[in-house]
Amino acid sequence: MISATAFWTALAVASAGTYAVRTVPLLLAGRVAALPSEVRRALRMIAPSALAALVALAVARPDGQLDLVAARPLAALVAIVVAWRTRSPLATIGVGMAVLVVLEAL
Amino acid sequence: MDRAAFRSGVGSVVPLLPAMAPFGMVSGAAVAEVELGLAEALGLSAVLFAGASQLAVLDVLDSGGGVLVAIAAAWVINLRFLLYSTSLAGEVDGLGRGRRFGMGYVLTDQAYAVAISGIGERPRDETYWRYVGAAWTIWLTWQLSTVVGVLVGDRVPDDIPLDFAVPLLFIALVIPVIVDRPSVVAAVVAAVVSVTAAELGAGDAALLVGALTGIVAGATADRGR
Numbered sequence: 001m002i003s004a005t006a007f008w009t010a011l012a013v014a015s016a017g018t019y020a021v022r023t024v025p026l027l028l029a030g031r032v033a034a035l036p037s038e039v040r041r042a043l044r045m046i047a048p049s050a051l052a053a054l055v056a057l058a059v060a061r062p063d064g065q066l067d068l069v070a071a072r073p074l075a076a077l078v079a080i081v082v083a084w085r086t087r088s089p090l091a092t093i094g095v096g097m098a099v100l101v102v103l104e105a106l
Numbered sequence: 107m108d109r110a111a112f113r114s115g116v117g118s119v120v121p122l123l124p125a126m127a128p129f130g131m132v133s134g135a136a137v138a139e140v141e142l143g144l145a146e147a148l149g150l151s152a153v154l155f156a157g158a159s160q161l162a163v164l165d166v167l168d169s170g171g172g173v174l175v176a177i178a179a180a181w182v183i184n185l186r187f188l189l190y191s192t193s194l195a196g197e198v199d200g201l202g203r204g205r206r207f208g209m210g211y212v213l214t215d216q217a218y219a220v221a222i223s224g225i226g227e228r229p230r231d232e233t234y235w236r237y238v239g240a241a242w243t244i245w246l247t248w249q250l251s252t253v254v255g256v257l258v259g260d261r262v263p264d265d266i267p268l269d270f271a272v273p274l275l276f277i278a279l280v281i282p283v284i285v286d287r288p289s290v291v292a293a294v295v296a297a298v299v300s301v302t303a304a305e306l307g308a309g310d311a312a313l314l315v316g317a318l319t320g321i322v323a324g325a326t327a328d329r330g331r
Contacts, residue, residue, distance in 0.1 A: 001141060002140055002141075002164075002167045006167055006172075007142065007167060010163055010166075010167060010176040011149050011150060011154060011163065012153075013177045014154055014159065014163055014181065015153045015154045017177070017180070017181045017184070018156055018159065018180065018184040019210065019211065021185060021191065022187045022188075022191055022211065023207060023209075023210030023213075025191035026191050026195050026206040026210050027206055027207065029196070029198050029200075030200075032199070033196050035196075038329070041288075041328055044289070045289065045292040045328070046189045046192065046193035047193055047222045047283045048280060048289040048290075048296070048324065049293065049295075049296035049318075049319075049321045050218075050296070050317040050320075051219055051276050051293075052280055052297045052300075053296040053312075053313050054215060054273070054276050055276045055297065056296070056298070056300050056301050056316070057300055057304060057313060058273035059273050060301045061301060061304055061305075066301065066304075075270070079274050079277045079278075083278045083281040084281050087281070087282060088278070089118060089278035089279065090121060092274055093121045093271050093274045093275060096270065096274040096277070097270060097274065100270050104267065
């Protein structure tokens, strides 16, 4: 049984830290915009890096262990081609889901 | 208010809702399973509002790991928001303080991914309203599905892989930001390093380790040109 004090203390502190990392850079927006262009170019690497890491972990280790020759990585490869050719999120999700369902049914 | 941008933001996350609602139900049901109630579930979902870390806090506390370990686990999982927030900050310069504060509260992987796609081509207000539409749709879905999860438990059919819609959307949104050699280097390095780190036992820190390495690699490739 989790005690009420432990629960609400953990929630409050965890949330405060989470809110800080979510918000502080946005509140400093003017200073971020004023950074040297070299730093701002590095900041543009955040989106491809973070999204690629999210995708890679979700696709290659869906159950917490590496499984590359499986339905999900194969469906993801097809989805990457669809995304690249069509630039359409709907087509990417539709085709990716369809390929995964078919592969899992085999 | 830019209604068209707001609607486009809402529309861009609609395909995700069938994936997000079951995840929200799981996070609600997890609260019921450790014999806590609706107040605690909504505390996690509305105050912390970050799925993986909500489950981690419960898991650590339930297994007797202690308050400090629970907090540390949540922080490590959520540190990635620092990257998203920094990445968006350069695009919202001049936006009111209240609006930027609100943006931070509803920042999620999905809302960030939607906001960042095509960001250089959109005026700032359009980026803002697109983000608001996407982020608050996610927020509302998350709260509602948490409540359902507490009340009726986790009754999601296992045989339809709905959760796969989330990485698929990230694929659709990451491809357009991979525009040149440095961004290709960043994405590939981040993908390989995050999976390798996870295999080596980095746990919740794997994502952050991969993303940071990707950023450094991409920036280095950029400087080499």
